[in-house]
Amino acid sequence: MDYIKEKTPPIREDRxxxxxxxxxxxCDLAKTGKKGCLNKTKRSFAQTQGCQLNLSMAILDSIxxxxxxxxxxxxxxxxxxxxxxxxxxxHKLRDKNAQGFLWINTNLDESDVINGGExxxxxxxxxxxxxxxxxxxxxxxSCVPALIGDDIDGIVxxxxxxxxAKLVPVHCEGFKTKxxxxxxxxxxxxxxxxxxxxxEHDDSVIEDELELLKxxxxxxxxxxxxxxxxxxxxDELELERLLKALDLNVRFLPCYAHPDDFTLATEAxxxxxxxxxxxxxxxxHLKEKYNIPYVLQTxxxxxxxxxxxxxxxxxxxxxxxxxxxxxxxxxKELNEALEPFKNQLKGKRVFxxxxxxxxxxxxELLQDLGFEVLGVRGYHYDEFANPLIDNLPGNEKIIFNVAxxxxxxxxxxxxxxxxxxxxxxxxxxxxAAKQGIPTFPIFIQSVNYMGYSGVYxxxxxVSRVLKNTQFSKNFGKNVKLPYVDEWYGKDPFTYIDSxxxx
Amino acid sequence: xxxxxxxPRYLCSLGGAISTLNALPxxxxxxxxxxxxxxxxxxxxNGAAGYAGSGYCSGLALPSSNVYENEIVFGGETRxxxxxxxxxxxxxxxxxxxxxxxxxxxxxDDAQGVAKQFKDxxxxxxxxxxxxxxxxxxxxxxxxxxxxxRDYLEKQDEKDEKLLNLWGIVPVQDVFWKGNLKVLxxxxxxxxxxxxxxxxxxxTLDDLKNASRASLNIVVSDNFGIEAAKVFEEVHGVPYIxxxxxxxxxxxxxxxxxxxxxxxxxxxxxxxxxxxxxxxYYSYIERLADITSDIDLQRYAVVVGDSNYAQALTRYLxxxxxxxxxxxxxxxxxxxxxxxxxxxSRFEDYExxxxxKVIFNPHTSSVLKEINIHWPGSNGHKYYNSFSPAFILxxxxxxxxxxxxxASHLSVTYPVCNRVVLDRAYAGYEGALRLTEDILGALVxxx
Numbered sequence: 001m002d003y004i005k006e007k008t009p010p011i012r013e014d015r016x017x018x019x020x021x022x023x024x025x026x027c028d029l030a031k032t033g034k035k036g037c038l039n040k041t042k043r044s045f046a047q048t049q050g051c052q053l054n055l056s057m058a059i060l061d062s063i064x065x066x067x068x069x070x071x072x073x074x075x076x077x078x079x080x081x082x083x084x085x086x087x088x089x090x091h092k093l094r095d096k097n098a099q100g101f102l103w104i105n106t107n108l109d110e111s112d113v114i115n116g117g118e119x120x121x122x123x124x125x126x127x128x129x130x131x132x133x134x135x136x137x138x139x140x141x142s143c144v145p146a147l148i149g150d151d152i153d154g155i156v157x158x159x160x161x162x163x164x165a166k167l168v169p170v171h172c173e174g175f176k177t178k179x180x181x182x183x184x185x186x187x188x189x190x191x192x193x194x195x196x197x198x199x200e201h202d203d204s205v206i207e208d209e210l211e212l213l214k215x216x217x218x219x220x221x222x223x224x225x226x227x228x229x230x231x232x233x234x235d236e237l238e239l240e241r242l243l244k245a246l247d248l249n250v251r252f253l254p255c256y257a258h259p260d261d262f263t264l265a266t267e268a269x270x271x272x273x274x275x276x277x278x279x280x281x282x283x284x285h286l287k288e289k290y291n292i293p294y295v296l297q298t299x300x301x302x303x304x305x306x307x308x309x310x311x312x313x314x315x316x317x318x319x320x321x322x323x324x325x326x327x328x329x330x331x332k333e334l335n336e337a338l339e340p341f342k343n344q345l346k347g348k349r350v351f352x353x354x355x356x357x358x359x360x361x362x363x364e365l366l367q368d369l370g371f372e373v374l375g376v377r378g379y380h381y382d383e384f385a386n387p388l389i390d391n392l393p394g395n396e397k398i399i400f401n402v403a404x405x406x407x408x409x410x411x412x413x414x415x416x417x418x419x420x421x422x423x424x425x426x427x428x429x430x431x432a433a434k435q436g437i438p439t440f441p442i443f444i445q446s447v448n449y450m451g452y453s454g455v456y457x458x459x460x461x462v463s464r465v466l467k468n469t470q471f472s473k474n475f476g477k478n479v480k481l482p483y484v485d486e487w488y489g490k491d492p493f494t495y496i497d498s499x500x501x502x
Numbered sequence: 503x504x505x506x507x508x509x510p511r512y513l514c515s516l517g518g519a520i521s522t523l524n525a526l527p528x529x530x531x532x533x534x535x536x537x538x539x540x541x542x543x544x545x546x547x548n549g550a551a552g553y554a555g556s557g558y559c560s561g562l563a564l565p566s567s568n569v570y571e572n573e574i575v576f577g578g579e580t581r582x583x584x585x586x587x588x589x590x591x592x593x594x595x596x597x598x599x600x601x602x603x604x605x606x607x608x609x610x611d612d613a614q615g616v617a618k619q620f621k622d623x624x625x626x627x628x629x630x631x632x633x634x635x636x637x638x639x640x641x642x643x644x645x646x647x648x649x650x651x652r653d654y655l656e657k658q659d660e661k662d663e664k665l666l667n668l669w670g671i672v673p674v675q676d677v678f679w680k681g682n683l684k685v686l687x688x689x690x691x692x693x694x695x696x697x698x699x700x701x702x703x704x705x706t707l708d709d710l711k712n713a714s715r716a717s718l719n720i721v722v723s724d725n726f727g728i729e730a731a732k733v734f735e736e737v738h739g740v741p742y743i744x745x746x747x748x749x750x751x752x753x754x755x756x757x758x759x760x761x762x763x764x765x766x767x768x769x770x771x772x773x774x775x776x777x778x779x780x781x782x783y784y785s786y787i788e789r790l791a792d793i794t795s796d797i798d799l800q801r802y803a804v805v806v807g808d809s810n811y812a813q814a815l816t817r818y819l820x821x822x823x824x825x826x827x828x829x830x831x832x833x834x835x836x837x838x839x840x841x842x843x844x845x846x847s848r849f850e851d852y853e854x855x856x857x858x859k860v861i862f863n864p865h866t867s868s869v870l871k872e873i874n875i876h877w878p879g880s881n882g883h884k885y886y887n888s889f890s891p892a893f894i895l896x897x898x899x900x901x902x903x904x905x906x907x908x909a910s911h912l913s914v915t916y917p918v919c920n921r922v923v924l925d926r927a928y929a930g931y932e933g934a935l936r937l938t939e940d941i942l943g944a945l946v947x948x949x
Contacts, residue, residue, distance in 0.1 A: 045588030048566035051538020054545075073604055073634035074507070074835075075514025079542045081917045082549025088902065100902070102867075106506045107835070113608065113635050124506035131508070131867055143536050144604050144635060147574070174538035175570055175605055405541065405562040408592060427541070427562045430555065482530070482559035484594045495588060 001284040007153055007169075009189040009281065011177035013039060018179045018382040020049075022402035023409070023493030026376075026395035029402070033381055038402070040500040042178075049404040051174030053142055054079055055183030058229040060170065061101045062255040064091055065135040067128040067165075068103040071121050071152065072142030077105060090445055093233040094256045104128055108144055118150050122159065129163040136166040136195065136259040146173040166259060168194040179380050180404050181277050181355075188282040191254060195262035196286070222249040223313070224268040226279045229255045230425075230443040231450060238451035239274070239300060242310060245326050246319050254282075266290045270316055274299050274309070274450070275357050276384035297387070299357050300450045302365030303331055330452045337456055338369065341463045346370035348466070351417055351432075353377035353410065354425040354442065360388035362423065362442060367393060369459060374417045375399030377410060401492070407431040411481050412492035421466065436476015438469035504835060509866035511808070511833050511897060511916055512675060514634030517543040518642020519601050521551075524560040525673035525680075525701040526710065530595035531560070534582045534613050535603025537568040539634075550898075550916060551674045552923025565589045569606060578611045586620055586627055596707055597654070599646075600629035607633035628653050637836055640726050640808075643672045647730035650710065652737055658714045661740070665716040666690060666765075668699045669731060670723030671747070671929075675808065677918045681927030686722065686748075689758070689930050692775050693767055703925075714738035718764060722747050722757075723810050724844050725837065746848050747810040750818035750934035751783060757930075783931040787822075790942065799945055802877075802889055803827040805858075806869055806896030807915030809834050809841075812860075813848035815895050815914065818934060821853040823941075825893070828858060829876045833915075835864040869896070870903040893941070910944050 003009050012018040019038035022029055032038055053070075057077060060068050070077035080103055088100025104127065106120040121139065128137045141152050156167045170190035172183055225239055240250045253265055271286055271294040273279035283294035295313055300306040307327050314323030350371045352359050356378035363373045373394065378385065381402045389395055403409055407428060414422065414435050422432035422439045429439045440462050442449060448457040512518070516535065520543055523531045533540050544561045547554055556563060567585040569578045582600070589598065602613045617629035630649040632642055647669065668686060673679045683702035690697045698709045698716065714734075719742035721731050731742035743764045748757035755776050762772035793799065803825050805816045812832045819827040832845065842862060849860050859876055873889070880886035892909035894900045898919040904911035913921055914928065914937075927933040 043568075044584050045592055046566055046568045046585065047562060048533065048540025048544065048564040049537050049562070049568065050541045051536060054538045054542050069506075073514050074510055074512065074638050075517045075539070075543055075634045077542070078510075078513040078517060079545035079549075080509075081511070081513075081546040082919060102509070104506055104508050105510050107504050107510070109504045109635050109637065113604075120506050127506065127508070144608070147605065147608055175536040175574055178537065178568070178570060180537075404537075407561075407563045427545075430561070431563065482563060482593050482595065484592060487592050495592075 001281070002288050003189070004192055004285055004289065008171040009182075009185040012179040012182045012185065012380075012382065013177060015185070016382040018181070018380050020178050020380045020402055020404045021496045022381060022400070023496055024400065026389050026392060026398045026400045029381060029400045030386055030389045034383075034386060038381065041496060041498050042500065043406070043495050044497050045408070045495040047406050047408060049406070050180045052172040052177055052180060052183035052186055053077065053140060053174050055180050056140060056170055056172040056187045059184070059187045059254055060138050060140065061103070062090070062229050063136065063138070064095055064098050064256060064258045066102070066138055066259060067132050067134045068101070068138045068140055069106065069121065069124050069128060070103060070140045070142060071106045071117065071145050071150070072108055073144055074105055074107045076142040077103060077140065090233070091256060095258070102132060102134070113144065113148060116148060116150055117145050118155055121145075121150065121152065122155055125155070125159050125163065125167065129165055134165050136168055137163070138168045138170060138190065141169065141171050141173055143173045143175045146171075166194055178404075181380055184278050185281040188254070188285075191262055192282065192285050195259055196265055197263055198266050199263050218249065219267050220269050221247060221317075222251065222268045223270045223272050224251050224253050224265055225272045226274060226282065227252045227255045228275055228278050230445060232445050232447055234448035235450040235454060238448060238453045242326070242451055243313065246314055246317065246322060248313075248317070266292065268292060270295065270313070272313055275355070277355060277357050277382070280384070299361050301358060301361040301454065303334065303368060303452070303455055304364060305361045306451055306455070307331070334452045334455060338459055341459050342370050344463055344466065345459075347372060348420040349374050349417070350421045350423060351375050351414060351419040352423040353428050355379050356381060356385040357388065358443065360385060360392060363398075364392055365455060365458065366423070369462075371421070373398055374419055375401065375413060377401040377403055379404045408483055408487065409492050411435065411483060412488055412490070415488045421462070431481065433472040434475045434479045434481055436473050438465060438472050440465050507835060507864045508868070509899060510638070510835070510864060511866075511899070512639040513543055513546055513642075514638065515636040515642035515645055516601055516603050516632045516634045517546065518639030518672065518675070519630060519632040519646040520544075520560065520564070520642075521547050521639070521674035522643045522646045522672070522701075523599050523601070524557050526597075527705065527707060528558070528596040529707070530565065530589065530593050530598045532565040532567070532586060532589050532598060532600045533603060534567045534578065534585070534600055534606050534611065535569065536605050537566065537570070539603045540564040540566045546917075547674050550919055551677045552918045552921050554674060554677075554923070559593060559595065565593060574605055574609055577609060578606050579616050582606075582611065582613060582616050583619065586616065590620070590625060590627075596626065598625070598627045600627065601632045602629070604633045604635050607631055639675050640672055640834070641836065643675070644727055644730045647727055648733045651730060651734045654711065655714045655738060656711050657738065658712065660715065661717050662715045663717050664695050666695050666697050667713050667716045667719045667740075668697055668722060669719060669727040670721040670744070670810070671701070672726050673701050675916050676810065677914075677916055677923050678926055678928050678933075681925045682929035682933065684925070685927040685930040685932045688932075689754070689779070690720075690761060693758070693762065693765070693772070695765070714740060716740055718743065720745065720761060724848070725809050725834065725841055747814045748930060749814040749928055749937065750822035751780060751931065752821040752853055753814055753817045754779070754930050754934070779931045783935065786935055787938065790938070793946070794942075799942060801825050801891050801893040801910070803893045803895060804829045804831070804869070804873055804909075806831045806894065806900055807833060809837065809845045811915045813845065816849060816858055817852065818937065819895070820856045820858070822934060823938070824854065826856065828889075829873060830858050830860045831869055831872055832860065832862045833864045834862070837862065866899045869900060870906060873903070873907065895941070912941055912944050
């Protein structure tokens with residue numbers, strides 16, 4: 001893979017034939033999906049969804065000692081308001097002096113739409129440099145300047161010599177793609193082009209051969225673990241604990257990293273992804289450009305996938321036996337700890353919604369605990385879901401709805417399934433709760449969810465949530481969703497239009 | 503000429519229009535915009551307004567045409583027509599408003615024309631151009647109201663002398679809008695009038711449709727909804743008055759006197775109402791005589807917020823609490839010199855005689871900088887009259903500045919992320935009691 005010479009990355013509809021509209025069984029999805037048949041599906045009725053700018057911000061906001069400039073009208077990036085004042089705690093978990101999320105909006109108005117917004121961007125970059133002295137200034141491009149043709153890269157090139165901060169343009173205009181996850185490629189594209197590089201080597205120092213050997217050994221045992229912004233510090237500590245047991249040194253990128261950390265990224269022996277949807281663009285480029293191998297197959301959620309993830313890493317370092325011993329000890333201990341919960345959870349019917357990779361592995365985790373999985377909703381579908389779907393027990397009966405948001409489809413599904421529990425991502429849980437269904441949020445930045453300890457934490461929490469579900473029951477009795485009654489009698493996938501699908 | 507803004511405290515006109523219309527009962531907004539607009543704006547509505555939530559059909563349920571490159575190249579009107587048709591099929595509402603985003607306006611889509619096709623078939627579908635580049639949330643509020651006044655309100659020749667409309671409190675941007683409207687409505691009702699607040703409790707779309715029967719529009723703001731009030735007057739012949747948003751004894755007394763004057767109510771009657779309200783107000787405030795006198799709860803204060811709140815909060819701090827609101831930072835970005843002069847005049851003639859320094863600055867990082875300019879540091883002197891004890895009354899953004907300053911803090915102005923707000927009000931006498939509880943509550947919380 002080599003798109004790095006281009007100013008902008010390709011969109012995922014083209015690169016991965018990703019789709020975001022489908023309804024049917026898991027089996028059907030894998031069958032049609034593998035042929036790339038779903039690429040052009042769309043909805044004739046649609047609800048709003050995240051765009052790649054929104055999602056790019058999730059990674060970019062978290063980068064420490066940086067300022068994000070949203071180049072666009074005043075509302076773009078406004079979601080930052082909902083957590084803008086509260087992010088410093090997560091930054092501070094990594095560096096207690098961290099400032100939290102700083103952003104500027106260039107406030108393009110009607111006259112800029114006619115005359116161009118470059119001057120405002122220029123001024124905003126100089127303001128960010130003078131006001132905050134950050135290590136990097138990340139410029140996020142929105143729809144309007146893209147349409148009027150502002151030359152972001154030209155401004156960056158002309159200003160880079162005037163400012164100390166590294167300037168990082170990120171092209172993530174929302175109207176370019178339906179696949180919100182294209183955001184990851186956009187963010188990584190900017191990072192790869194502007195922050196990743198080989199650290200400078202100081203030739204003037206006479207080197208000690210023993211020190212050199214030590215350094216070489218250290219690097220041969222160093223790995224980059226690619227984190228996601230919706231995982232917790234506790235998740236990182238758990239994954240670090242497991243990798244340290246294999247004698248590996250761990251660096252976490254890209255979320256909550258310092259811009260300088262990306263320079264060191266090229267010194268790792270292996271890149272370890274925890275989510276292919278999130279990282280494939282990054283790791284494949286690092287392989288292409290710096291010849292760093294990668295592990296991309298699965299995500300350490302649930303016992304089987306955590307085992308698999310560890311074995312993938314261990315195999316690379318020739319530590320398979322050691323990993324197997326670790327897995328044996330860990331899983332024995334964990335399974336004993338899970339035993340007391342299983343009676344309560346056995347046979348409970350669950351419906352899940354979220355990103356394709358995490359939601360499929362979480363479904364499997366819940367099956368292990370004795371839940372019956374009725375259906376899953378993924379934000380989008382691409383090839384990375386296939387092995388997980390293939391391995392999901394009972395997949396021929398499980399419903400799969402590919403939808404970025406679209407709570408109307410979910411409402412219809414939940415009305416007919418009436419699950420005992422809904423497991424979902426922020427923004428969608430509330431709608432399920434209003435139908436009276438107990439909800440269990442995953443992907444919270446403050447709780448442990450990954451690795452072995454994550455399985456236990458999730459189990460402990462889900463058991464607690466199910467002990468009193470009165471709050472959502474009250475919603476169910478007293479709140480109405482905004483859909484006409486007839487909607488619930490129709491096929492939930494009525495408004496998915498496959499006429500343009502291949 | 504607008505500038506870039508360091509952490510702006512408002513969204514675009516599309517954002518303002520969405521939150522305005524979604525605050526009306528059973529009104530459905532259909533946005534004709536790129537996919538991310540609705541979700542981005544909905545996040546800010548929910549998380550930054552005291553967890554106002556997704557509402558009836560906002561949040562991720564917001565119907566949206568989600569236009570992509572194809573529509574931007576070939577035009578999005580066909581897609582909009584499809585989206586409107588299907589929304590009418592799926593979503594249960596009484597009134598449907600199409601709101602446009604930047605992109606479809608730039609390519610020249612005629613959203614109003616598309617909406618009219620449905621209107622002509624008897625469907626309650628309207629459209630407003632609210633492209634984000636038109637301005638901020640306050641502008642979006644104004645644009646949405648203008649459209650409602652022009653297109654939705656019925657023409658009424660007969661006026662109802664006892665009916666008033668209340669505007670100027672912007673849903674979501676005023677995090678306490680619902681409570682505030684209730685308080686102000688109750689207050690004006692005591693003068694013997696009926697009041698439509700439209701966005702408050704128990705209001706109906708029929709009230710809105712017949713709003714042109716009112717004899718007066720009261721805009722509780724110097725800046726928000728003024729253009730719309732002019733449209734109302736032009737189209738329906740109902741005059742308007744603009745009165746500053748009131749909090750506390752002195753602000754509310756001024757408010758009631760102004761309303762009374764405009765309606766030609768007998769002064770003696772107004773004074774009677776004010777006296778009864780004040781008696782109740784001070785019967786509670788009186789309780790604080792002991793604690794405030796025993797442990798000295800007077801503070802230097804900094805007020806940060808929009809032009810509605812800044813003047814109301816500052817007058818309350820100066821004249822009700824007897825504090826020293828040294829510095830006021832008004833974060834509106836779209837005021838011209840004339841507007842600014844009106845706003846500045848609201849900080850004069852304080853009962854306490856106190857004169858705050860008032861500046862206009864939309865940049866969040868400027869707050870701490872302006873405080874340090876206004877009240878320079880100790881410069882190493884042993885005896886130094888420091889800016890302490892201090893209190894910052896602003897948004898959640900100011901929590902960091904307060905920490906750095908060692909000041910106490912309460913989030914009142916948008917964004918409010920560290921509090922949950924339901925029907926709390928800060929307006930009027932009633933609201934000032936809540937505000938006093940919350941401010942002094944923050945001071946005694948650590949005891």
